[in-house]
Every structure is written in C-alpha cells, then in structure tokens.
Amino acid sequence: DGGITQSPKYLFRKEGQNVTLSCEQNLNHDAMYWYRQDPGQGLRLIYYSQIVNDFQKGDIAEGYSVSREKKESFPLTVTSAQKNPTAFYLCASSRHQETQYFGPGTRLLVL
Amino acid sequence: QKEVEQNSGPLSVPEGAIASLNCTYSDRVSQSFFWYRQYSGKSPELIMSIYSNGDKEDGRFTAQLNKASQYVSLLIRDSQPSDSATYLCAVNGDSNYQLIWGAGTKLIIKP
Numbered sequence: 001d002g003g004i005t006q007s008p009k010y011l012f013r014k015e016g017q018n019v020t021l022s023c024e025q026n027l028n029h030d031a032m033y034w035y036r037q038d039p040g041q042g043l044r045l046i047y048y049s050q051i052v053n054d055f056q057k058g059d060i061a062e063g064y065s066v067s068r069e070k071k072e073s074f075p076l077t078v079t080s081a082q083k084n085p086t087a088f089y090l091c092a093s094s095r096h097q098e099t100q101y102f103g104p105g106t107r108l109l110v111l
Numbered sequence: 112q113k114e115v116e117q118n119s120g121p122l123s124v125p126e127g128a129i130a131s132l133n134c135t136y137s138d139r140v141s142q143s144f145f146w147y148r149q150y151s152g153k154s155p156e157l158i159m160s161i162y163s164n165g166d167k168e169d170g171r172f173t174a175q176l177n178k179a180s181q182y183v184s185l186l187i188r189d190s191q192p193s194d195s196a197t198y199l200c201a202v203n204g205d206s207n208y209q210l211i212w213g214a215g216t217k218l219i220i221k222p
Contacts, residue, residue, distance in 0.1 A: 031208050040119075042199065042212040043155075050208055058209075090154055099145065100201075100210060102154040 003027065004103035006091050011108045013078065013085060021076045021106045023091030032074035033092040033100060036060060043090065049074055078108065086110050113138045115202050117213035126222050130187040134200030134213055137181070143203040144176055144183045148196045149215065155199055159185065190220045 004025045013019045025032065031050050035043040045058030049068040063082025068074055074093075078085045088107050092100040114137045124130040132146075143162055147155035159174040161167045161183065167174045173186040183202075187194055200213040 033208075040214070042115075042214040043201075044212075045209060048208055094208070096208075099157055099160055101157065105154045 004091060004093055004101060006089075006103035006106050008106060009104070011106055012111050013108060014111050016080045018077055018079050019108070021078070021089055021091075021108070023074045023076065023103055024072055025074075025091075025093045025103075026072060027093055027095075027101070028071075029093035029095050029101075030071070031094045031096065032068070033094075034058075034064070034066065034074070034076045035090040035092065037088040037090060046076065113202075113204055113211050115200055115211050115213040117198075117200050117216045119214060120217040121219050122216055123219045123221055124190050126190060126192060126220055128190055130190045130194065130218055130220070132185040132187075132198050132200075132216050132218065133182060134184065134202075135182045136200075136202045136211070138202070138204070138211075139178075139181065141202045141204075144174070145201040145210065146172075146174060146183075146185045147199040147201065149199055150196045158198070187218075192220045192222055194218060195220045 007022045033048040034046040044060050046064050047066040049055035065077045090105050091103040094100045116135045145160050146158040148158050149155040161174040161176045171188045175184045197215040197217045199215045201210040204211045
C-alpha cells in the first residue's frame with residue numbers, strides 16, 4: 001500500500017521540551033512538506049524539501065527544525081523556542097511540482 | 112504578499128441542491144489550482160486540480176477557472192450530507208513546490 005504515514009497521532013509536550021514528529025512516504029516522491037494548521041485556519045508552510053539533504057524554510061520556520069537524510073523520511077522537531085506549538089501538523093509529499101498528498105496528521109498538545 | 116481568499120462560511124445547502132464554492136487569488140501568473148476537502152479532525156484530500164481556463168468535470172464535481180478574473184470555483188451537484196466538510200483552495204506560489212492556501216469554506220449539507 002502506497003501512502004504517507006505520520007506518527008504519533010497525538011503528542012504531548014512539556015514546557016522546555018523538544019519533540020519530534022515522524023513522516024514517512026513510500027510513494028517515491030521527491031518533495032516533502034510540513035504544514036501547521038490552527039483551528040479555523042488554512043495551512044501554513046513550515047519547511048519543505050525538494051531533494052535529499054536539502055530543505056528550505058517556509059513562512060513560519062522559527063522554532064522548528066527538519067532533516068532529510070532519506071528520500072522517504074522528513075522528520076520535524078518542534079523545539080522549546082516554539083512558544084505556541086499547540087496545533088495540527090500535516091506532512092505532505094509530491095512528485096516534483098505536482099499535486100501534494102497528505103498524511104493523517106499529528107495533533108500536538110502542550111501539558 | 113500573495114493571497115488566496117475564500118468565504119469562511121458556513122455555507123448551508125439543502126440535500127440534492129448544487130453547492131457553489133468560490134476562491135479568488137492575487138497572483139496573476141499562477142498556473143496550478145487545487146481544491147481539497149477536509150473533514151473535521153482529518154487531513155486534506157484532493158478533490159480536483161485545474162490548470163486551464165474553463166470547466167473540468169469529475170463525477171458530481173466541476174471546477175471552473177477564469178484566469179482573467181483570477182477566480183476558481185468548485186460546484187458540487189446533487190449535494191449529499193457526506194459532502195459536509197471544509198473545502199480548501201490552493202494556488203501555486205513563487206516556486207512550483209509551494210502552494211498558497213485559502214482558509215477554507217465550511218460547507219453544511221442539510222438533509
């Protein structure tokens with residue numbers, strides 16, 4: 001089955017803690033993306049990566065970091081510098097500049 | 112600042128009627144346009160993509176693009192309660208890897 005997986009489904013962060021959200025795809029897509037969605041809002045781009053070992057900041061990269069060591073994987077770390085991390089995090093992938101397909105999302109909550 | 116505008120709704124439509132969702136965009140050179148459906152608590156899923164002026168039909172869905180007026184619309188014929196969701200419009204940005212997202216229109220189909 002081809003698709004995009006994200007884990008965990010729910011994640012709880014304590015103040016001052018870094019947490020990492022997983023995103024894996026087996027669609028052989030070159031590009032991968034991380035978005036943040038707040039209630040009643042559209043999607044805001046955090047980071048994207050067009051190829052392995054390369055990534056670019058999106059509109060709201062502050063307080064987040066990523067890596068792209070493998071084509072299939074694009075993990076997102078929410079650092080302690082992100083003061084308001086509670087949101088729905090969505091990972092997507094695409095073949096070059098074509099349609100983006102989304103994983104099921106991770107909901108991050110602050111304890 | 113490139114923008115995509117959608118009426119946030121909610122748009123209430125009787126079952127069996129036609130639902131009409133509209134989206135305007137600010138960048139005249141945009142070439143790729145997408146409609147996604149997002150159920151509450153779930154990730155967006157692609158409904159339609161459109162690249163040329165005119166209409167594109169897929170089952171009960173029709174996307175309409177007018178580049179001169181910078182708007183794209185989505186018509187849903189024979190609306191069903193299962194069509195109740197938030198519909199997101201997305202347009203390609205400066206880079207073909209980036210999409211600019213509207214905030215979405217919440218559609219409610221009343222039985």
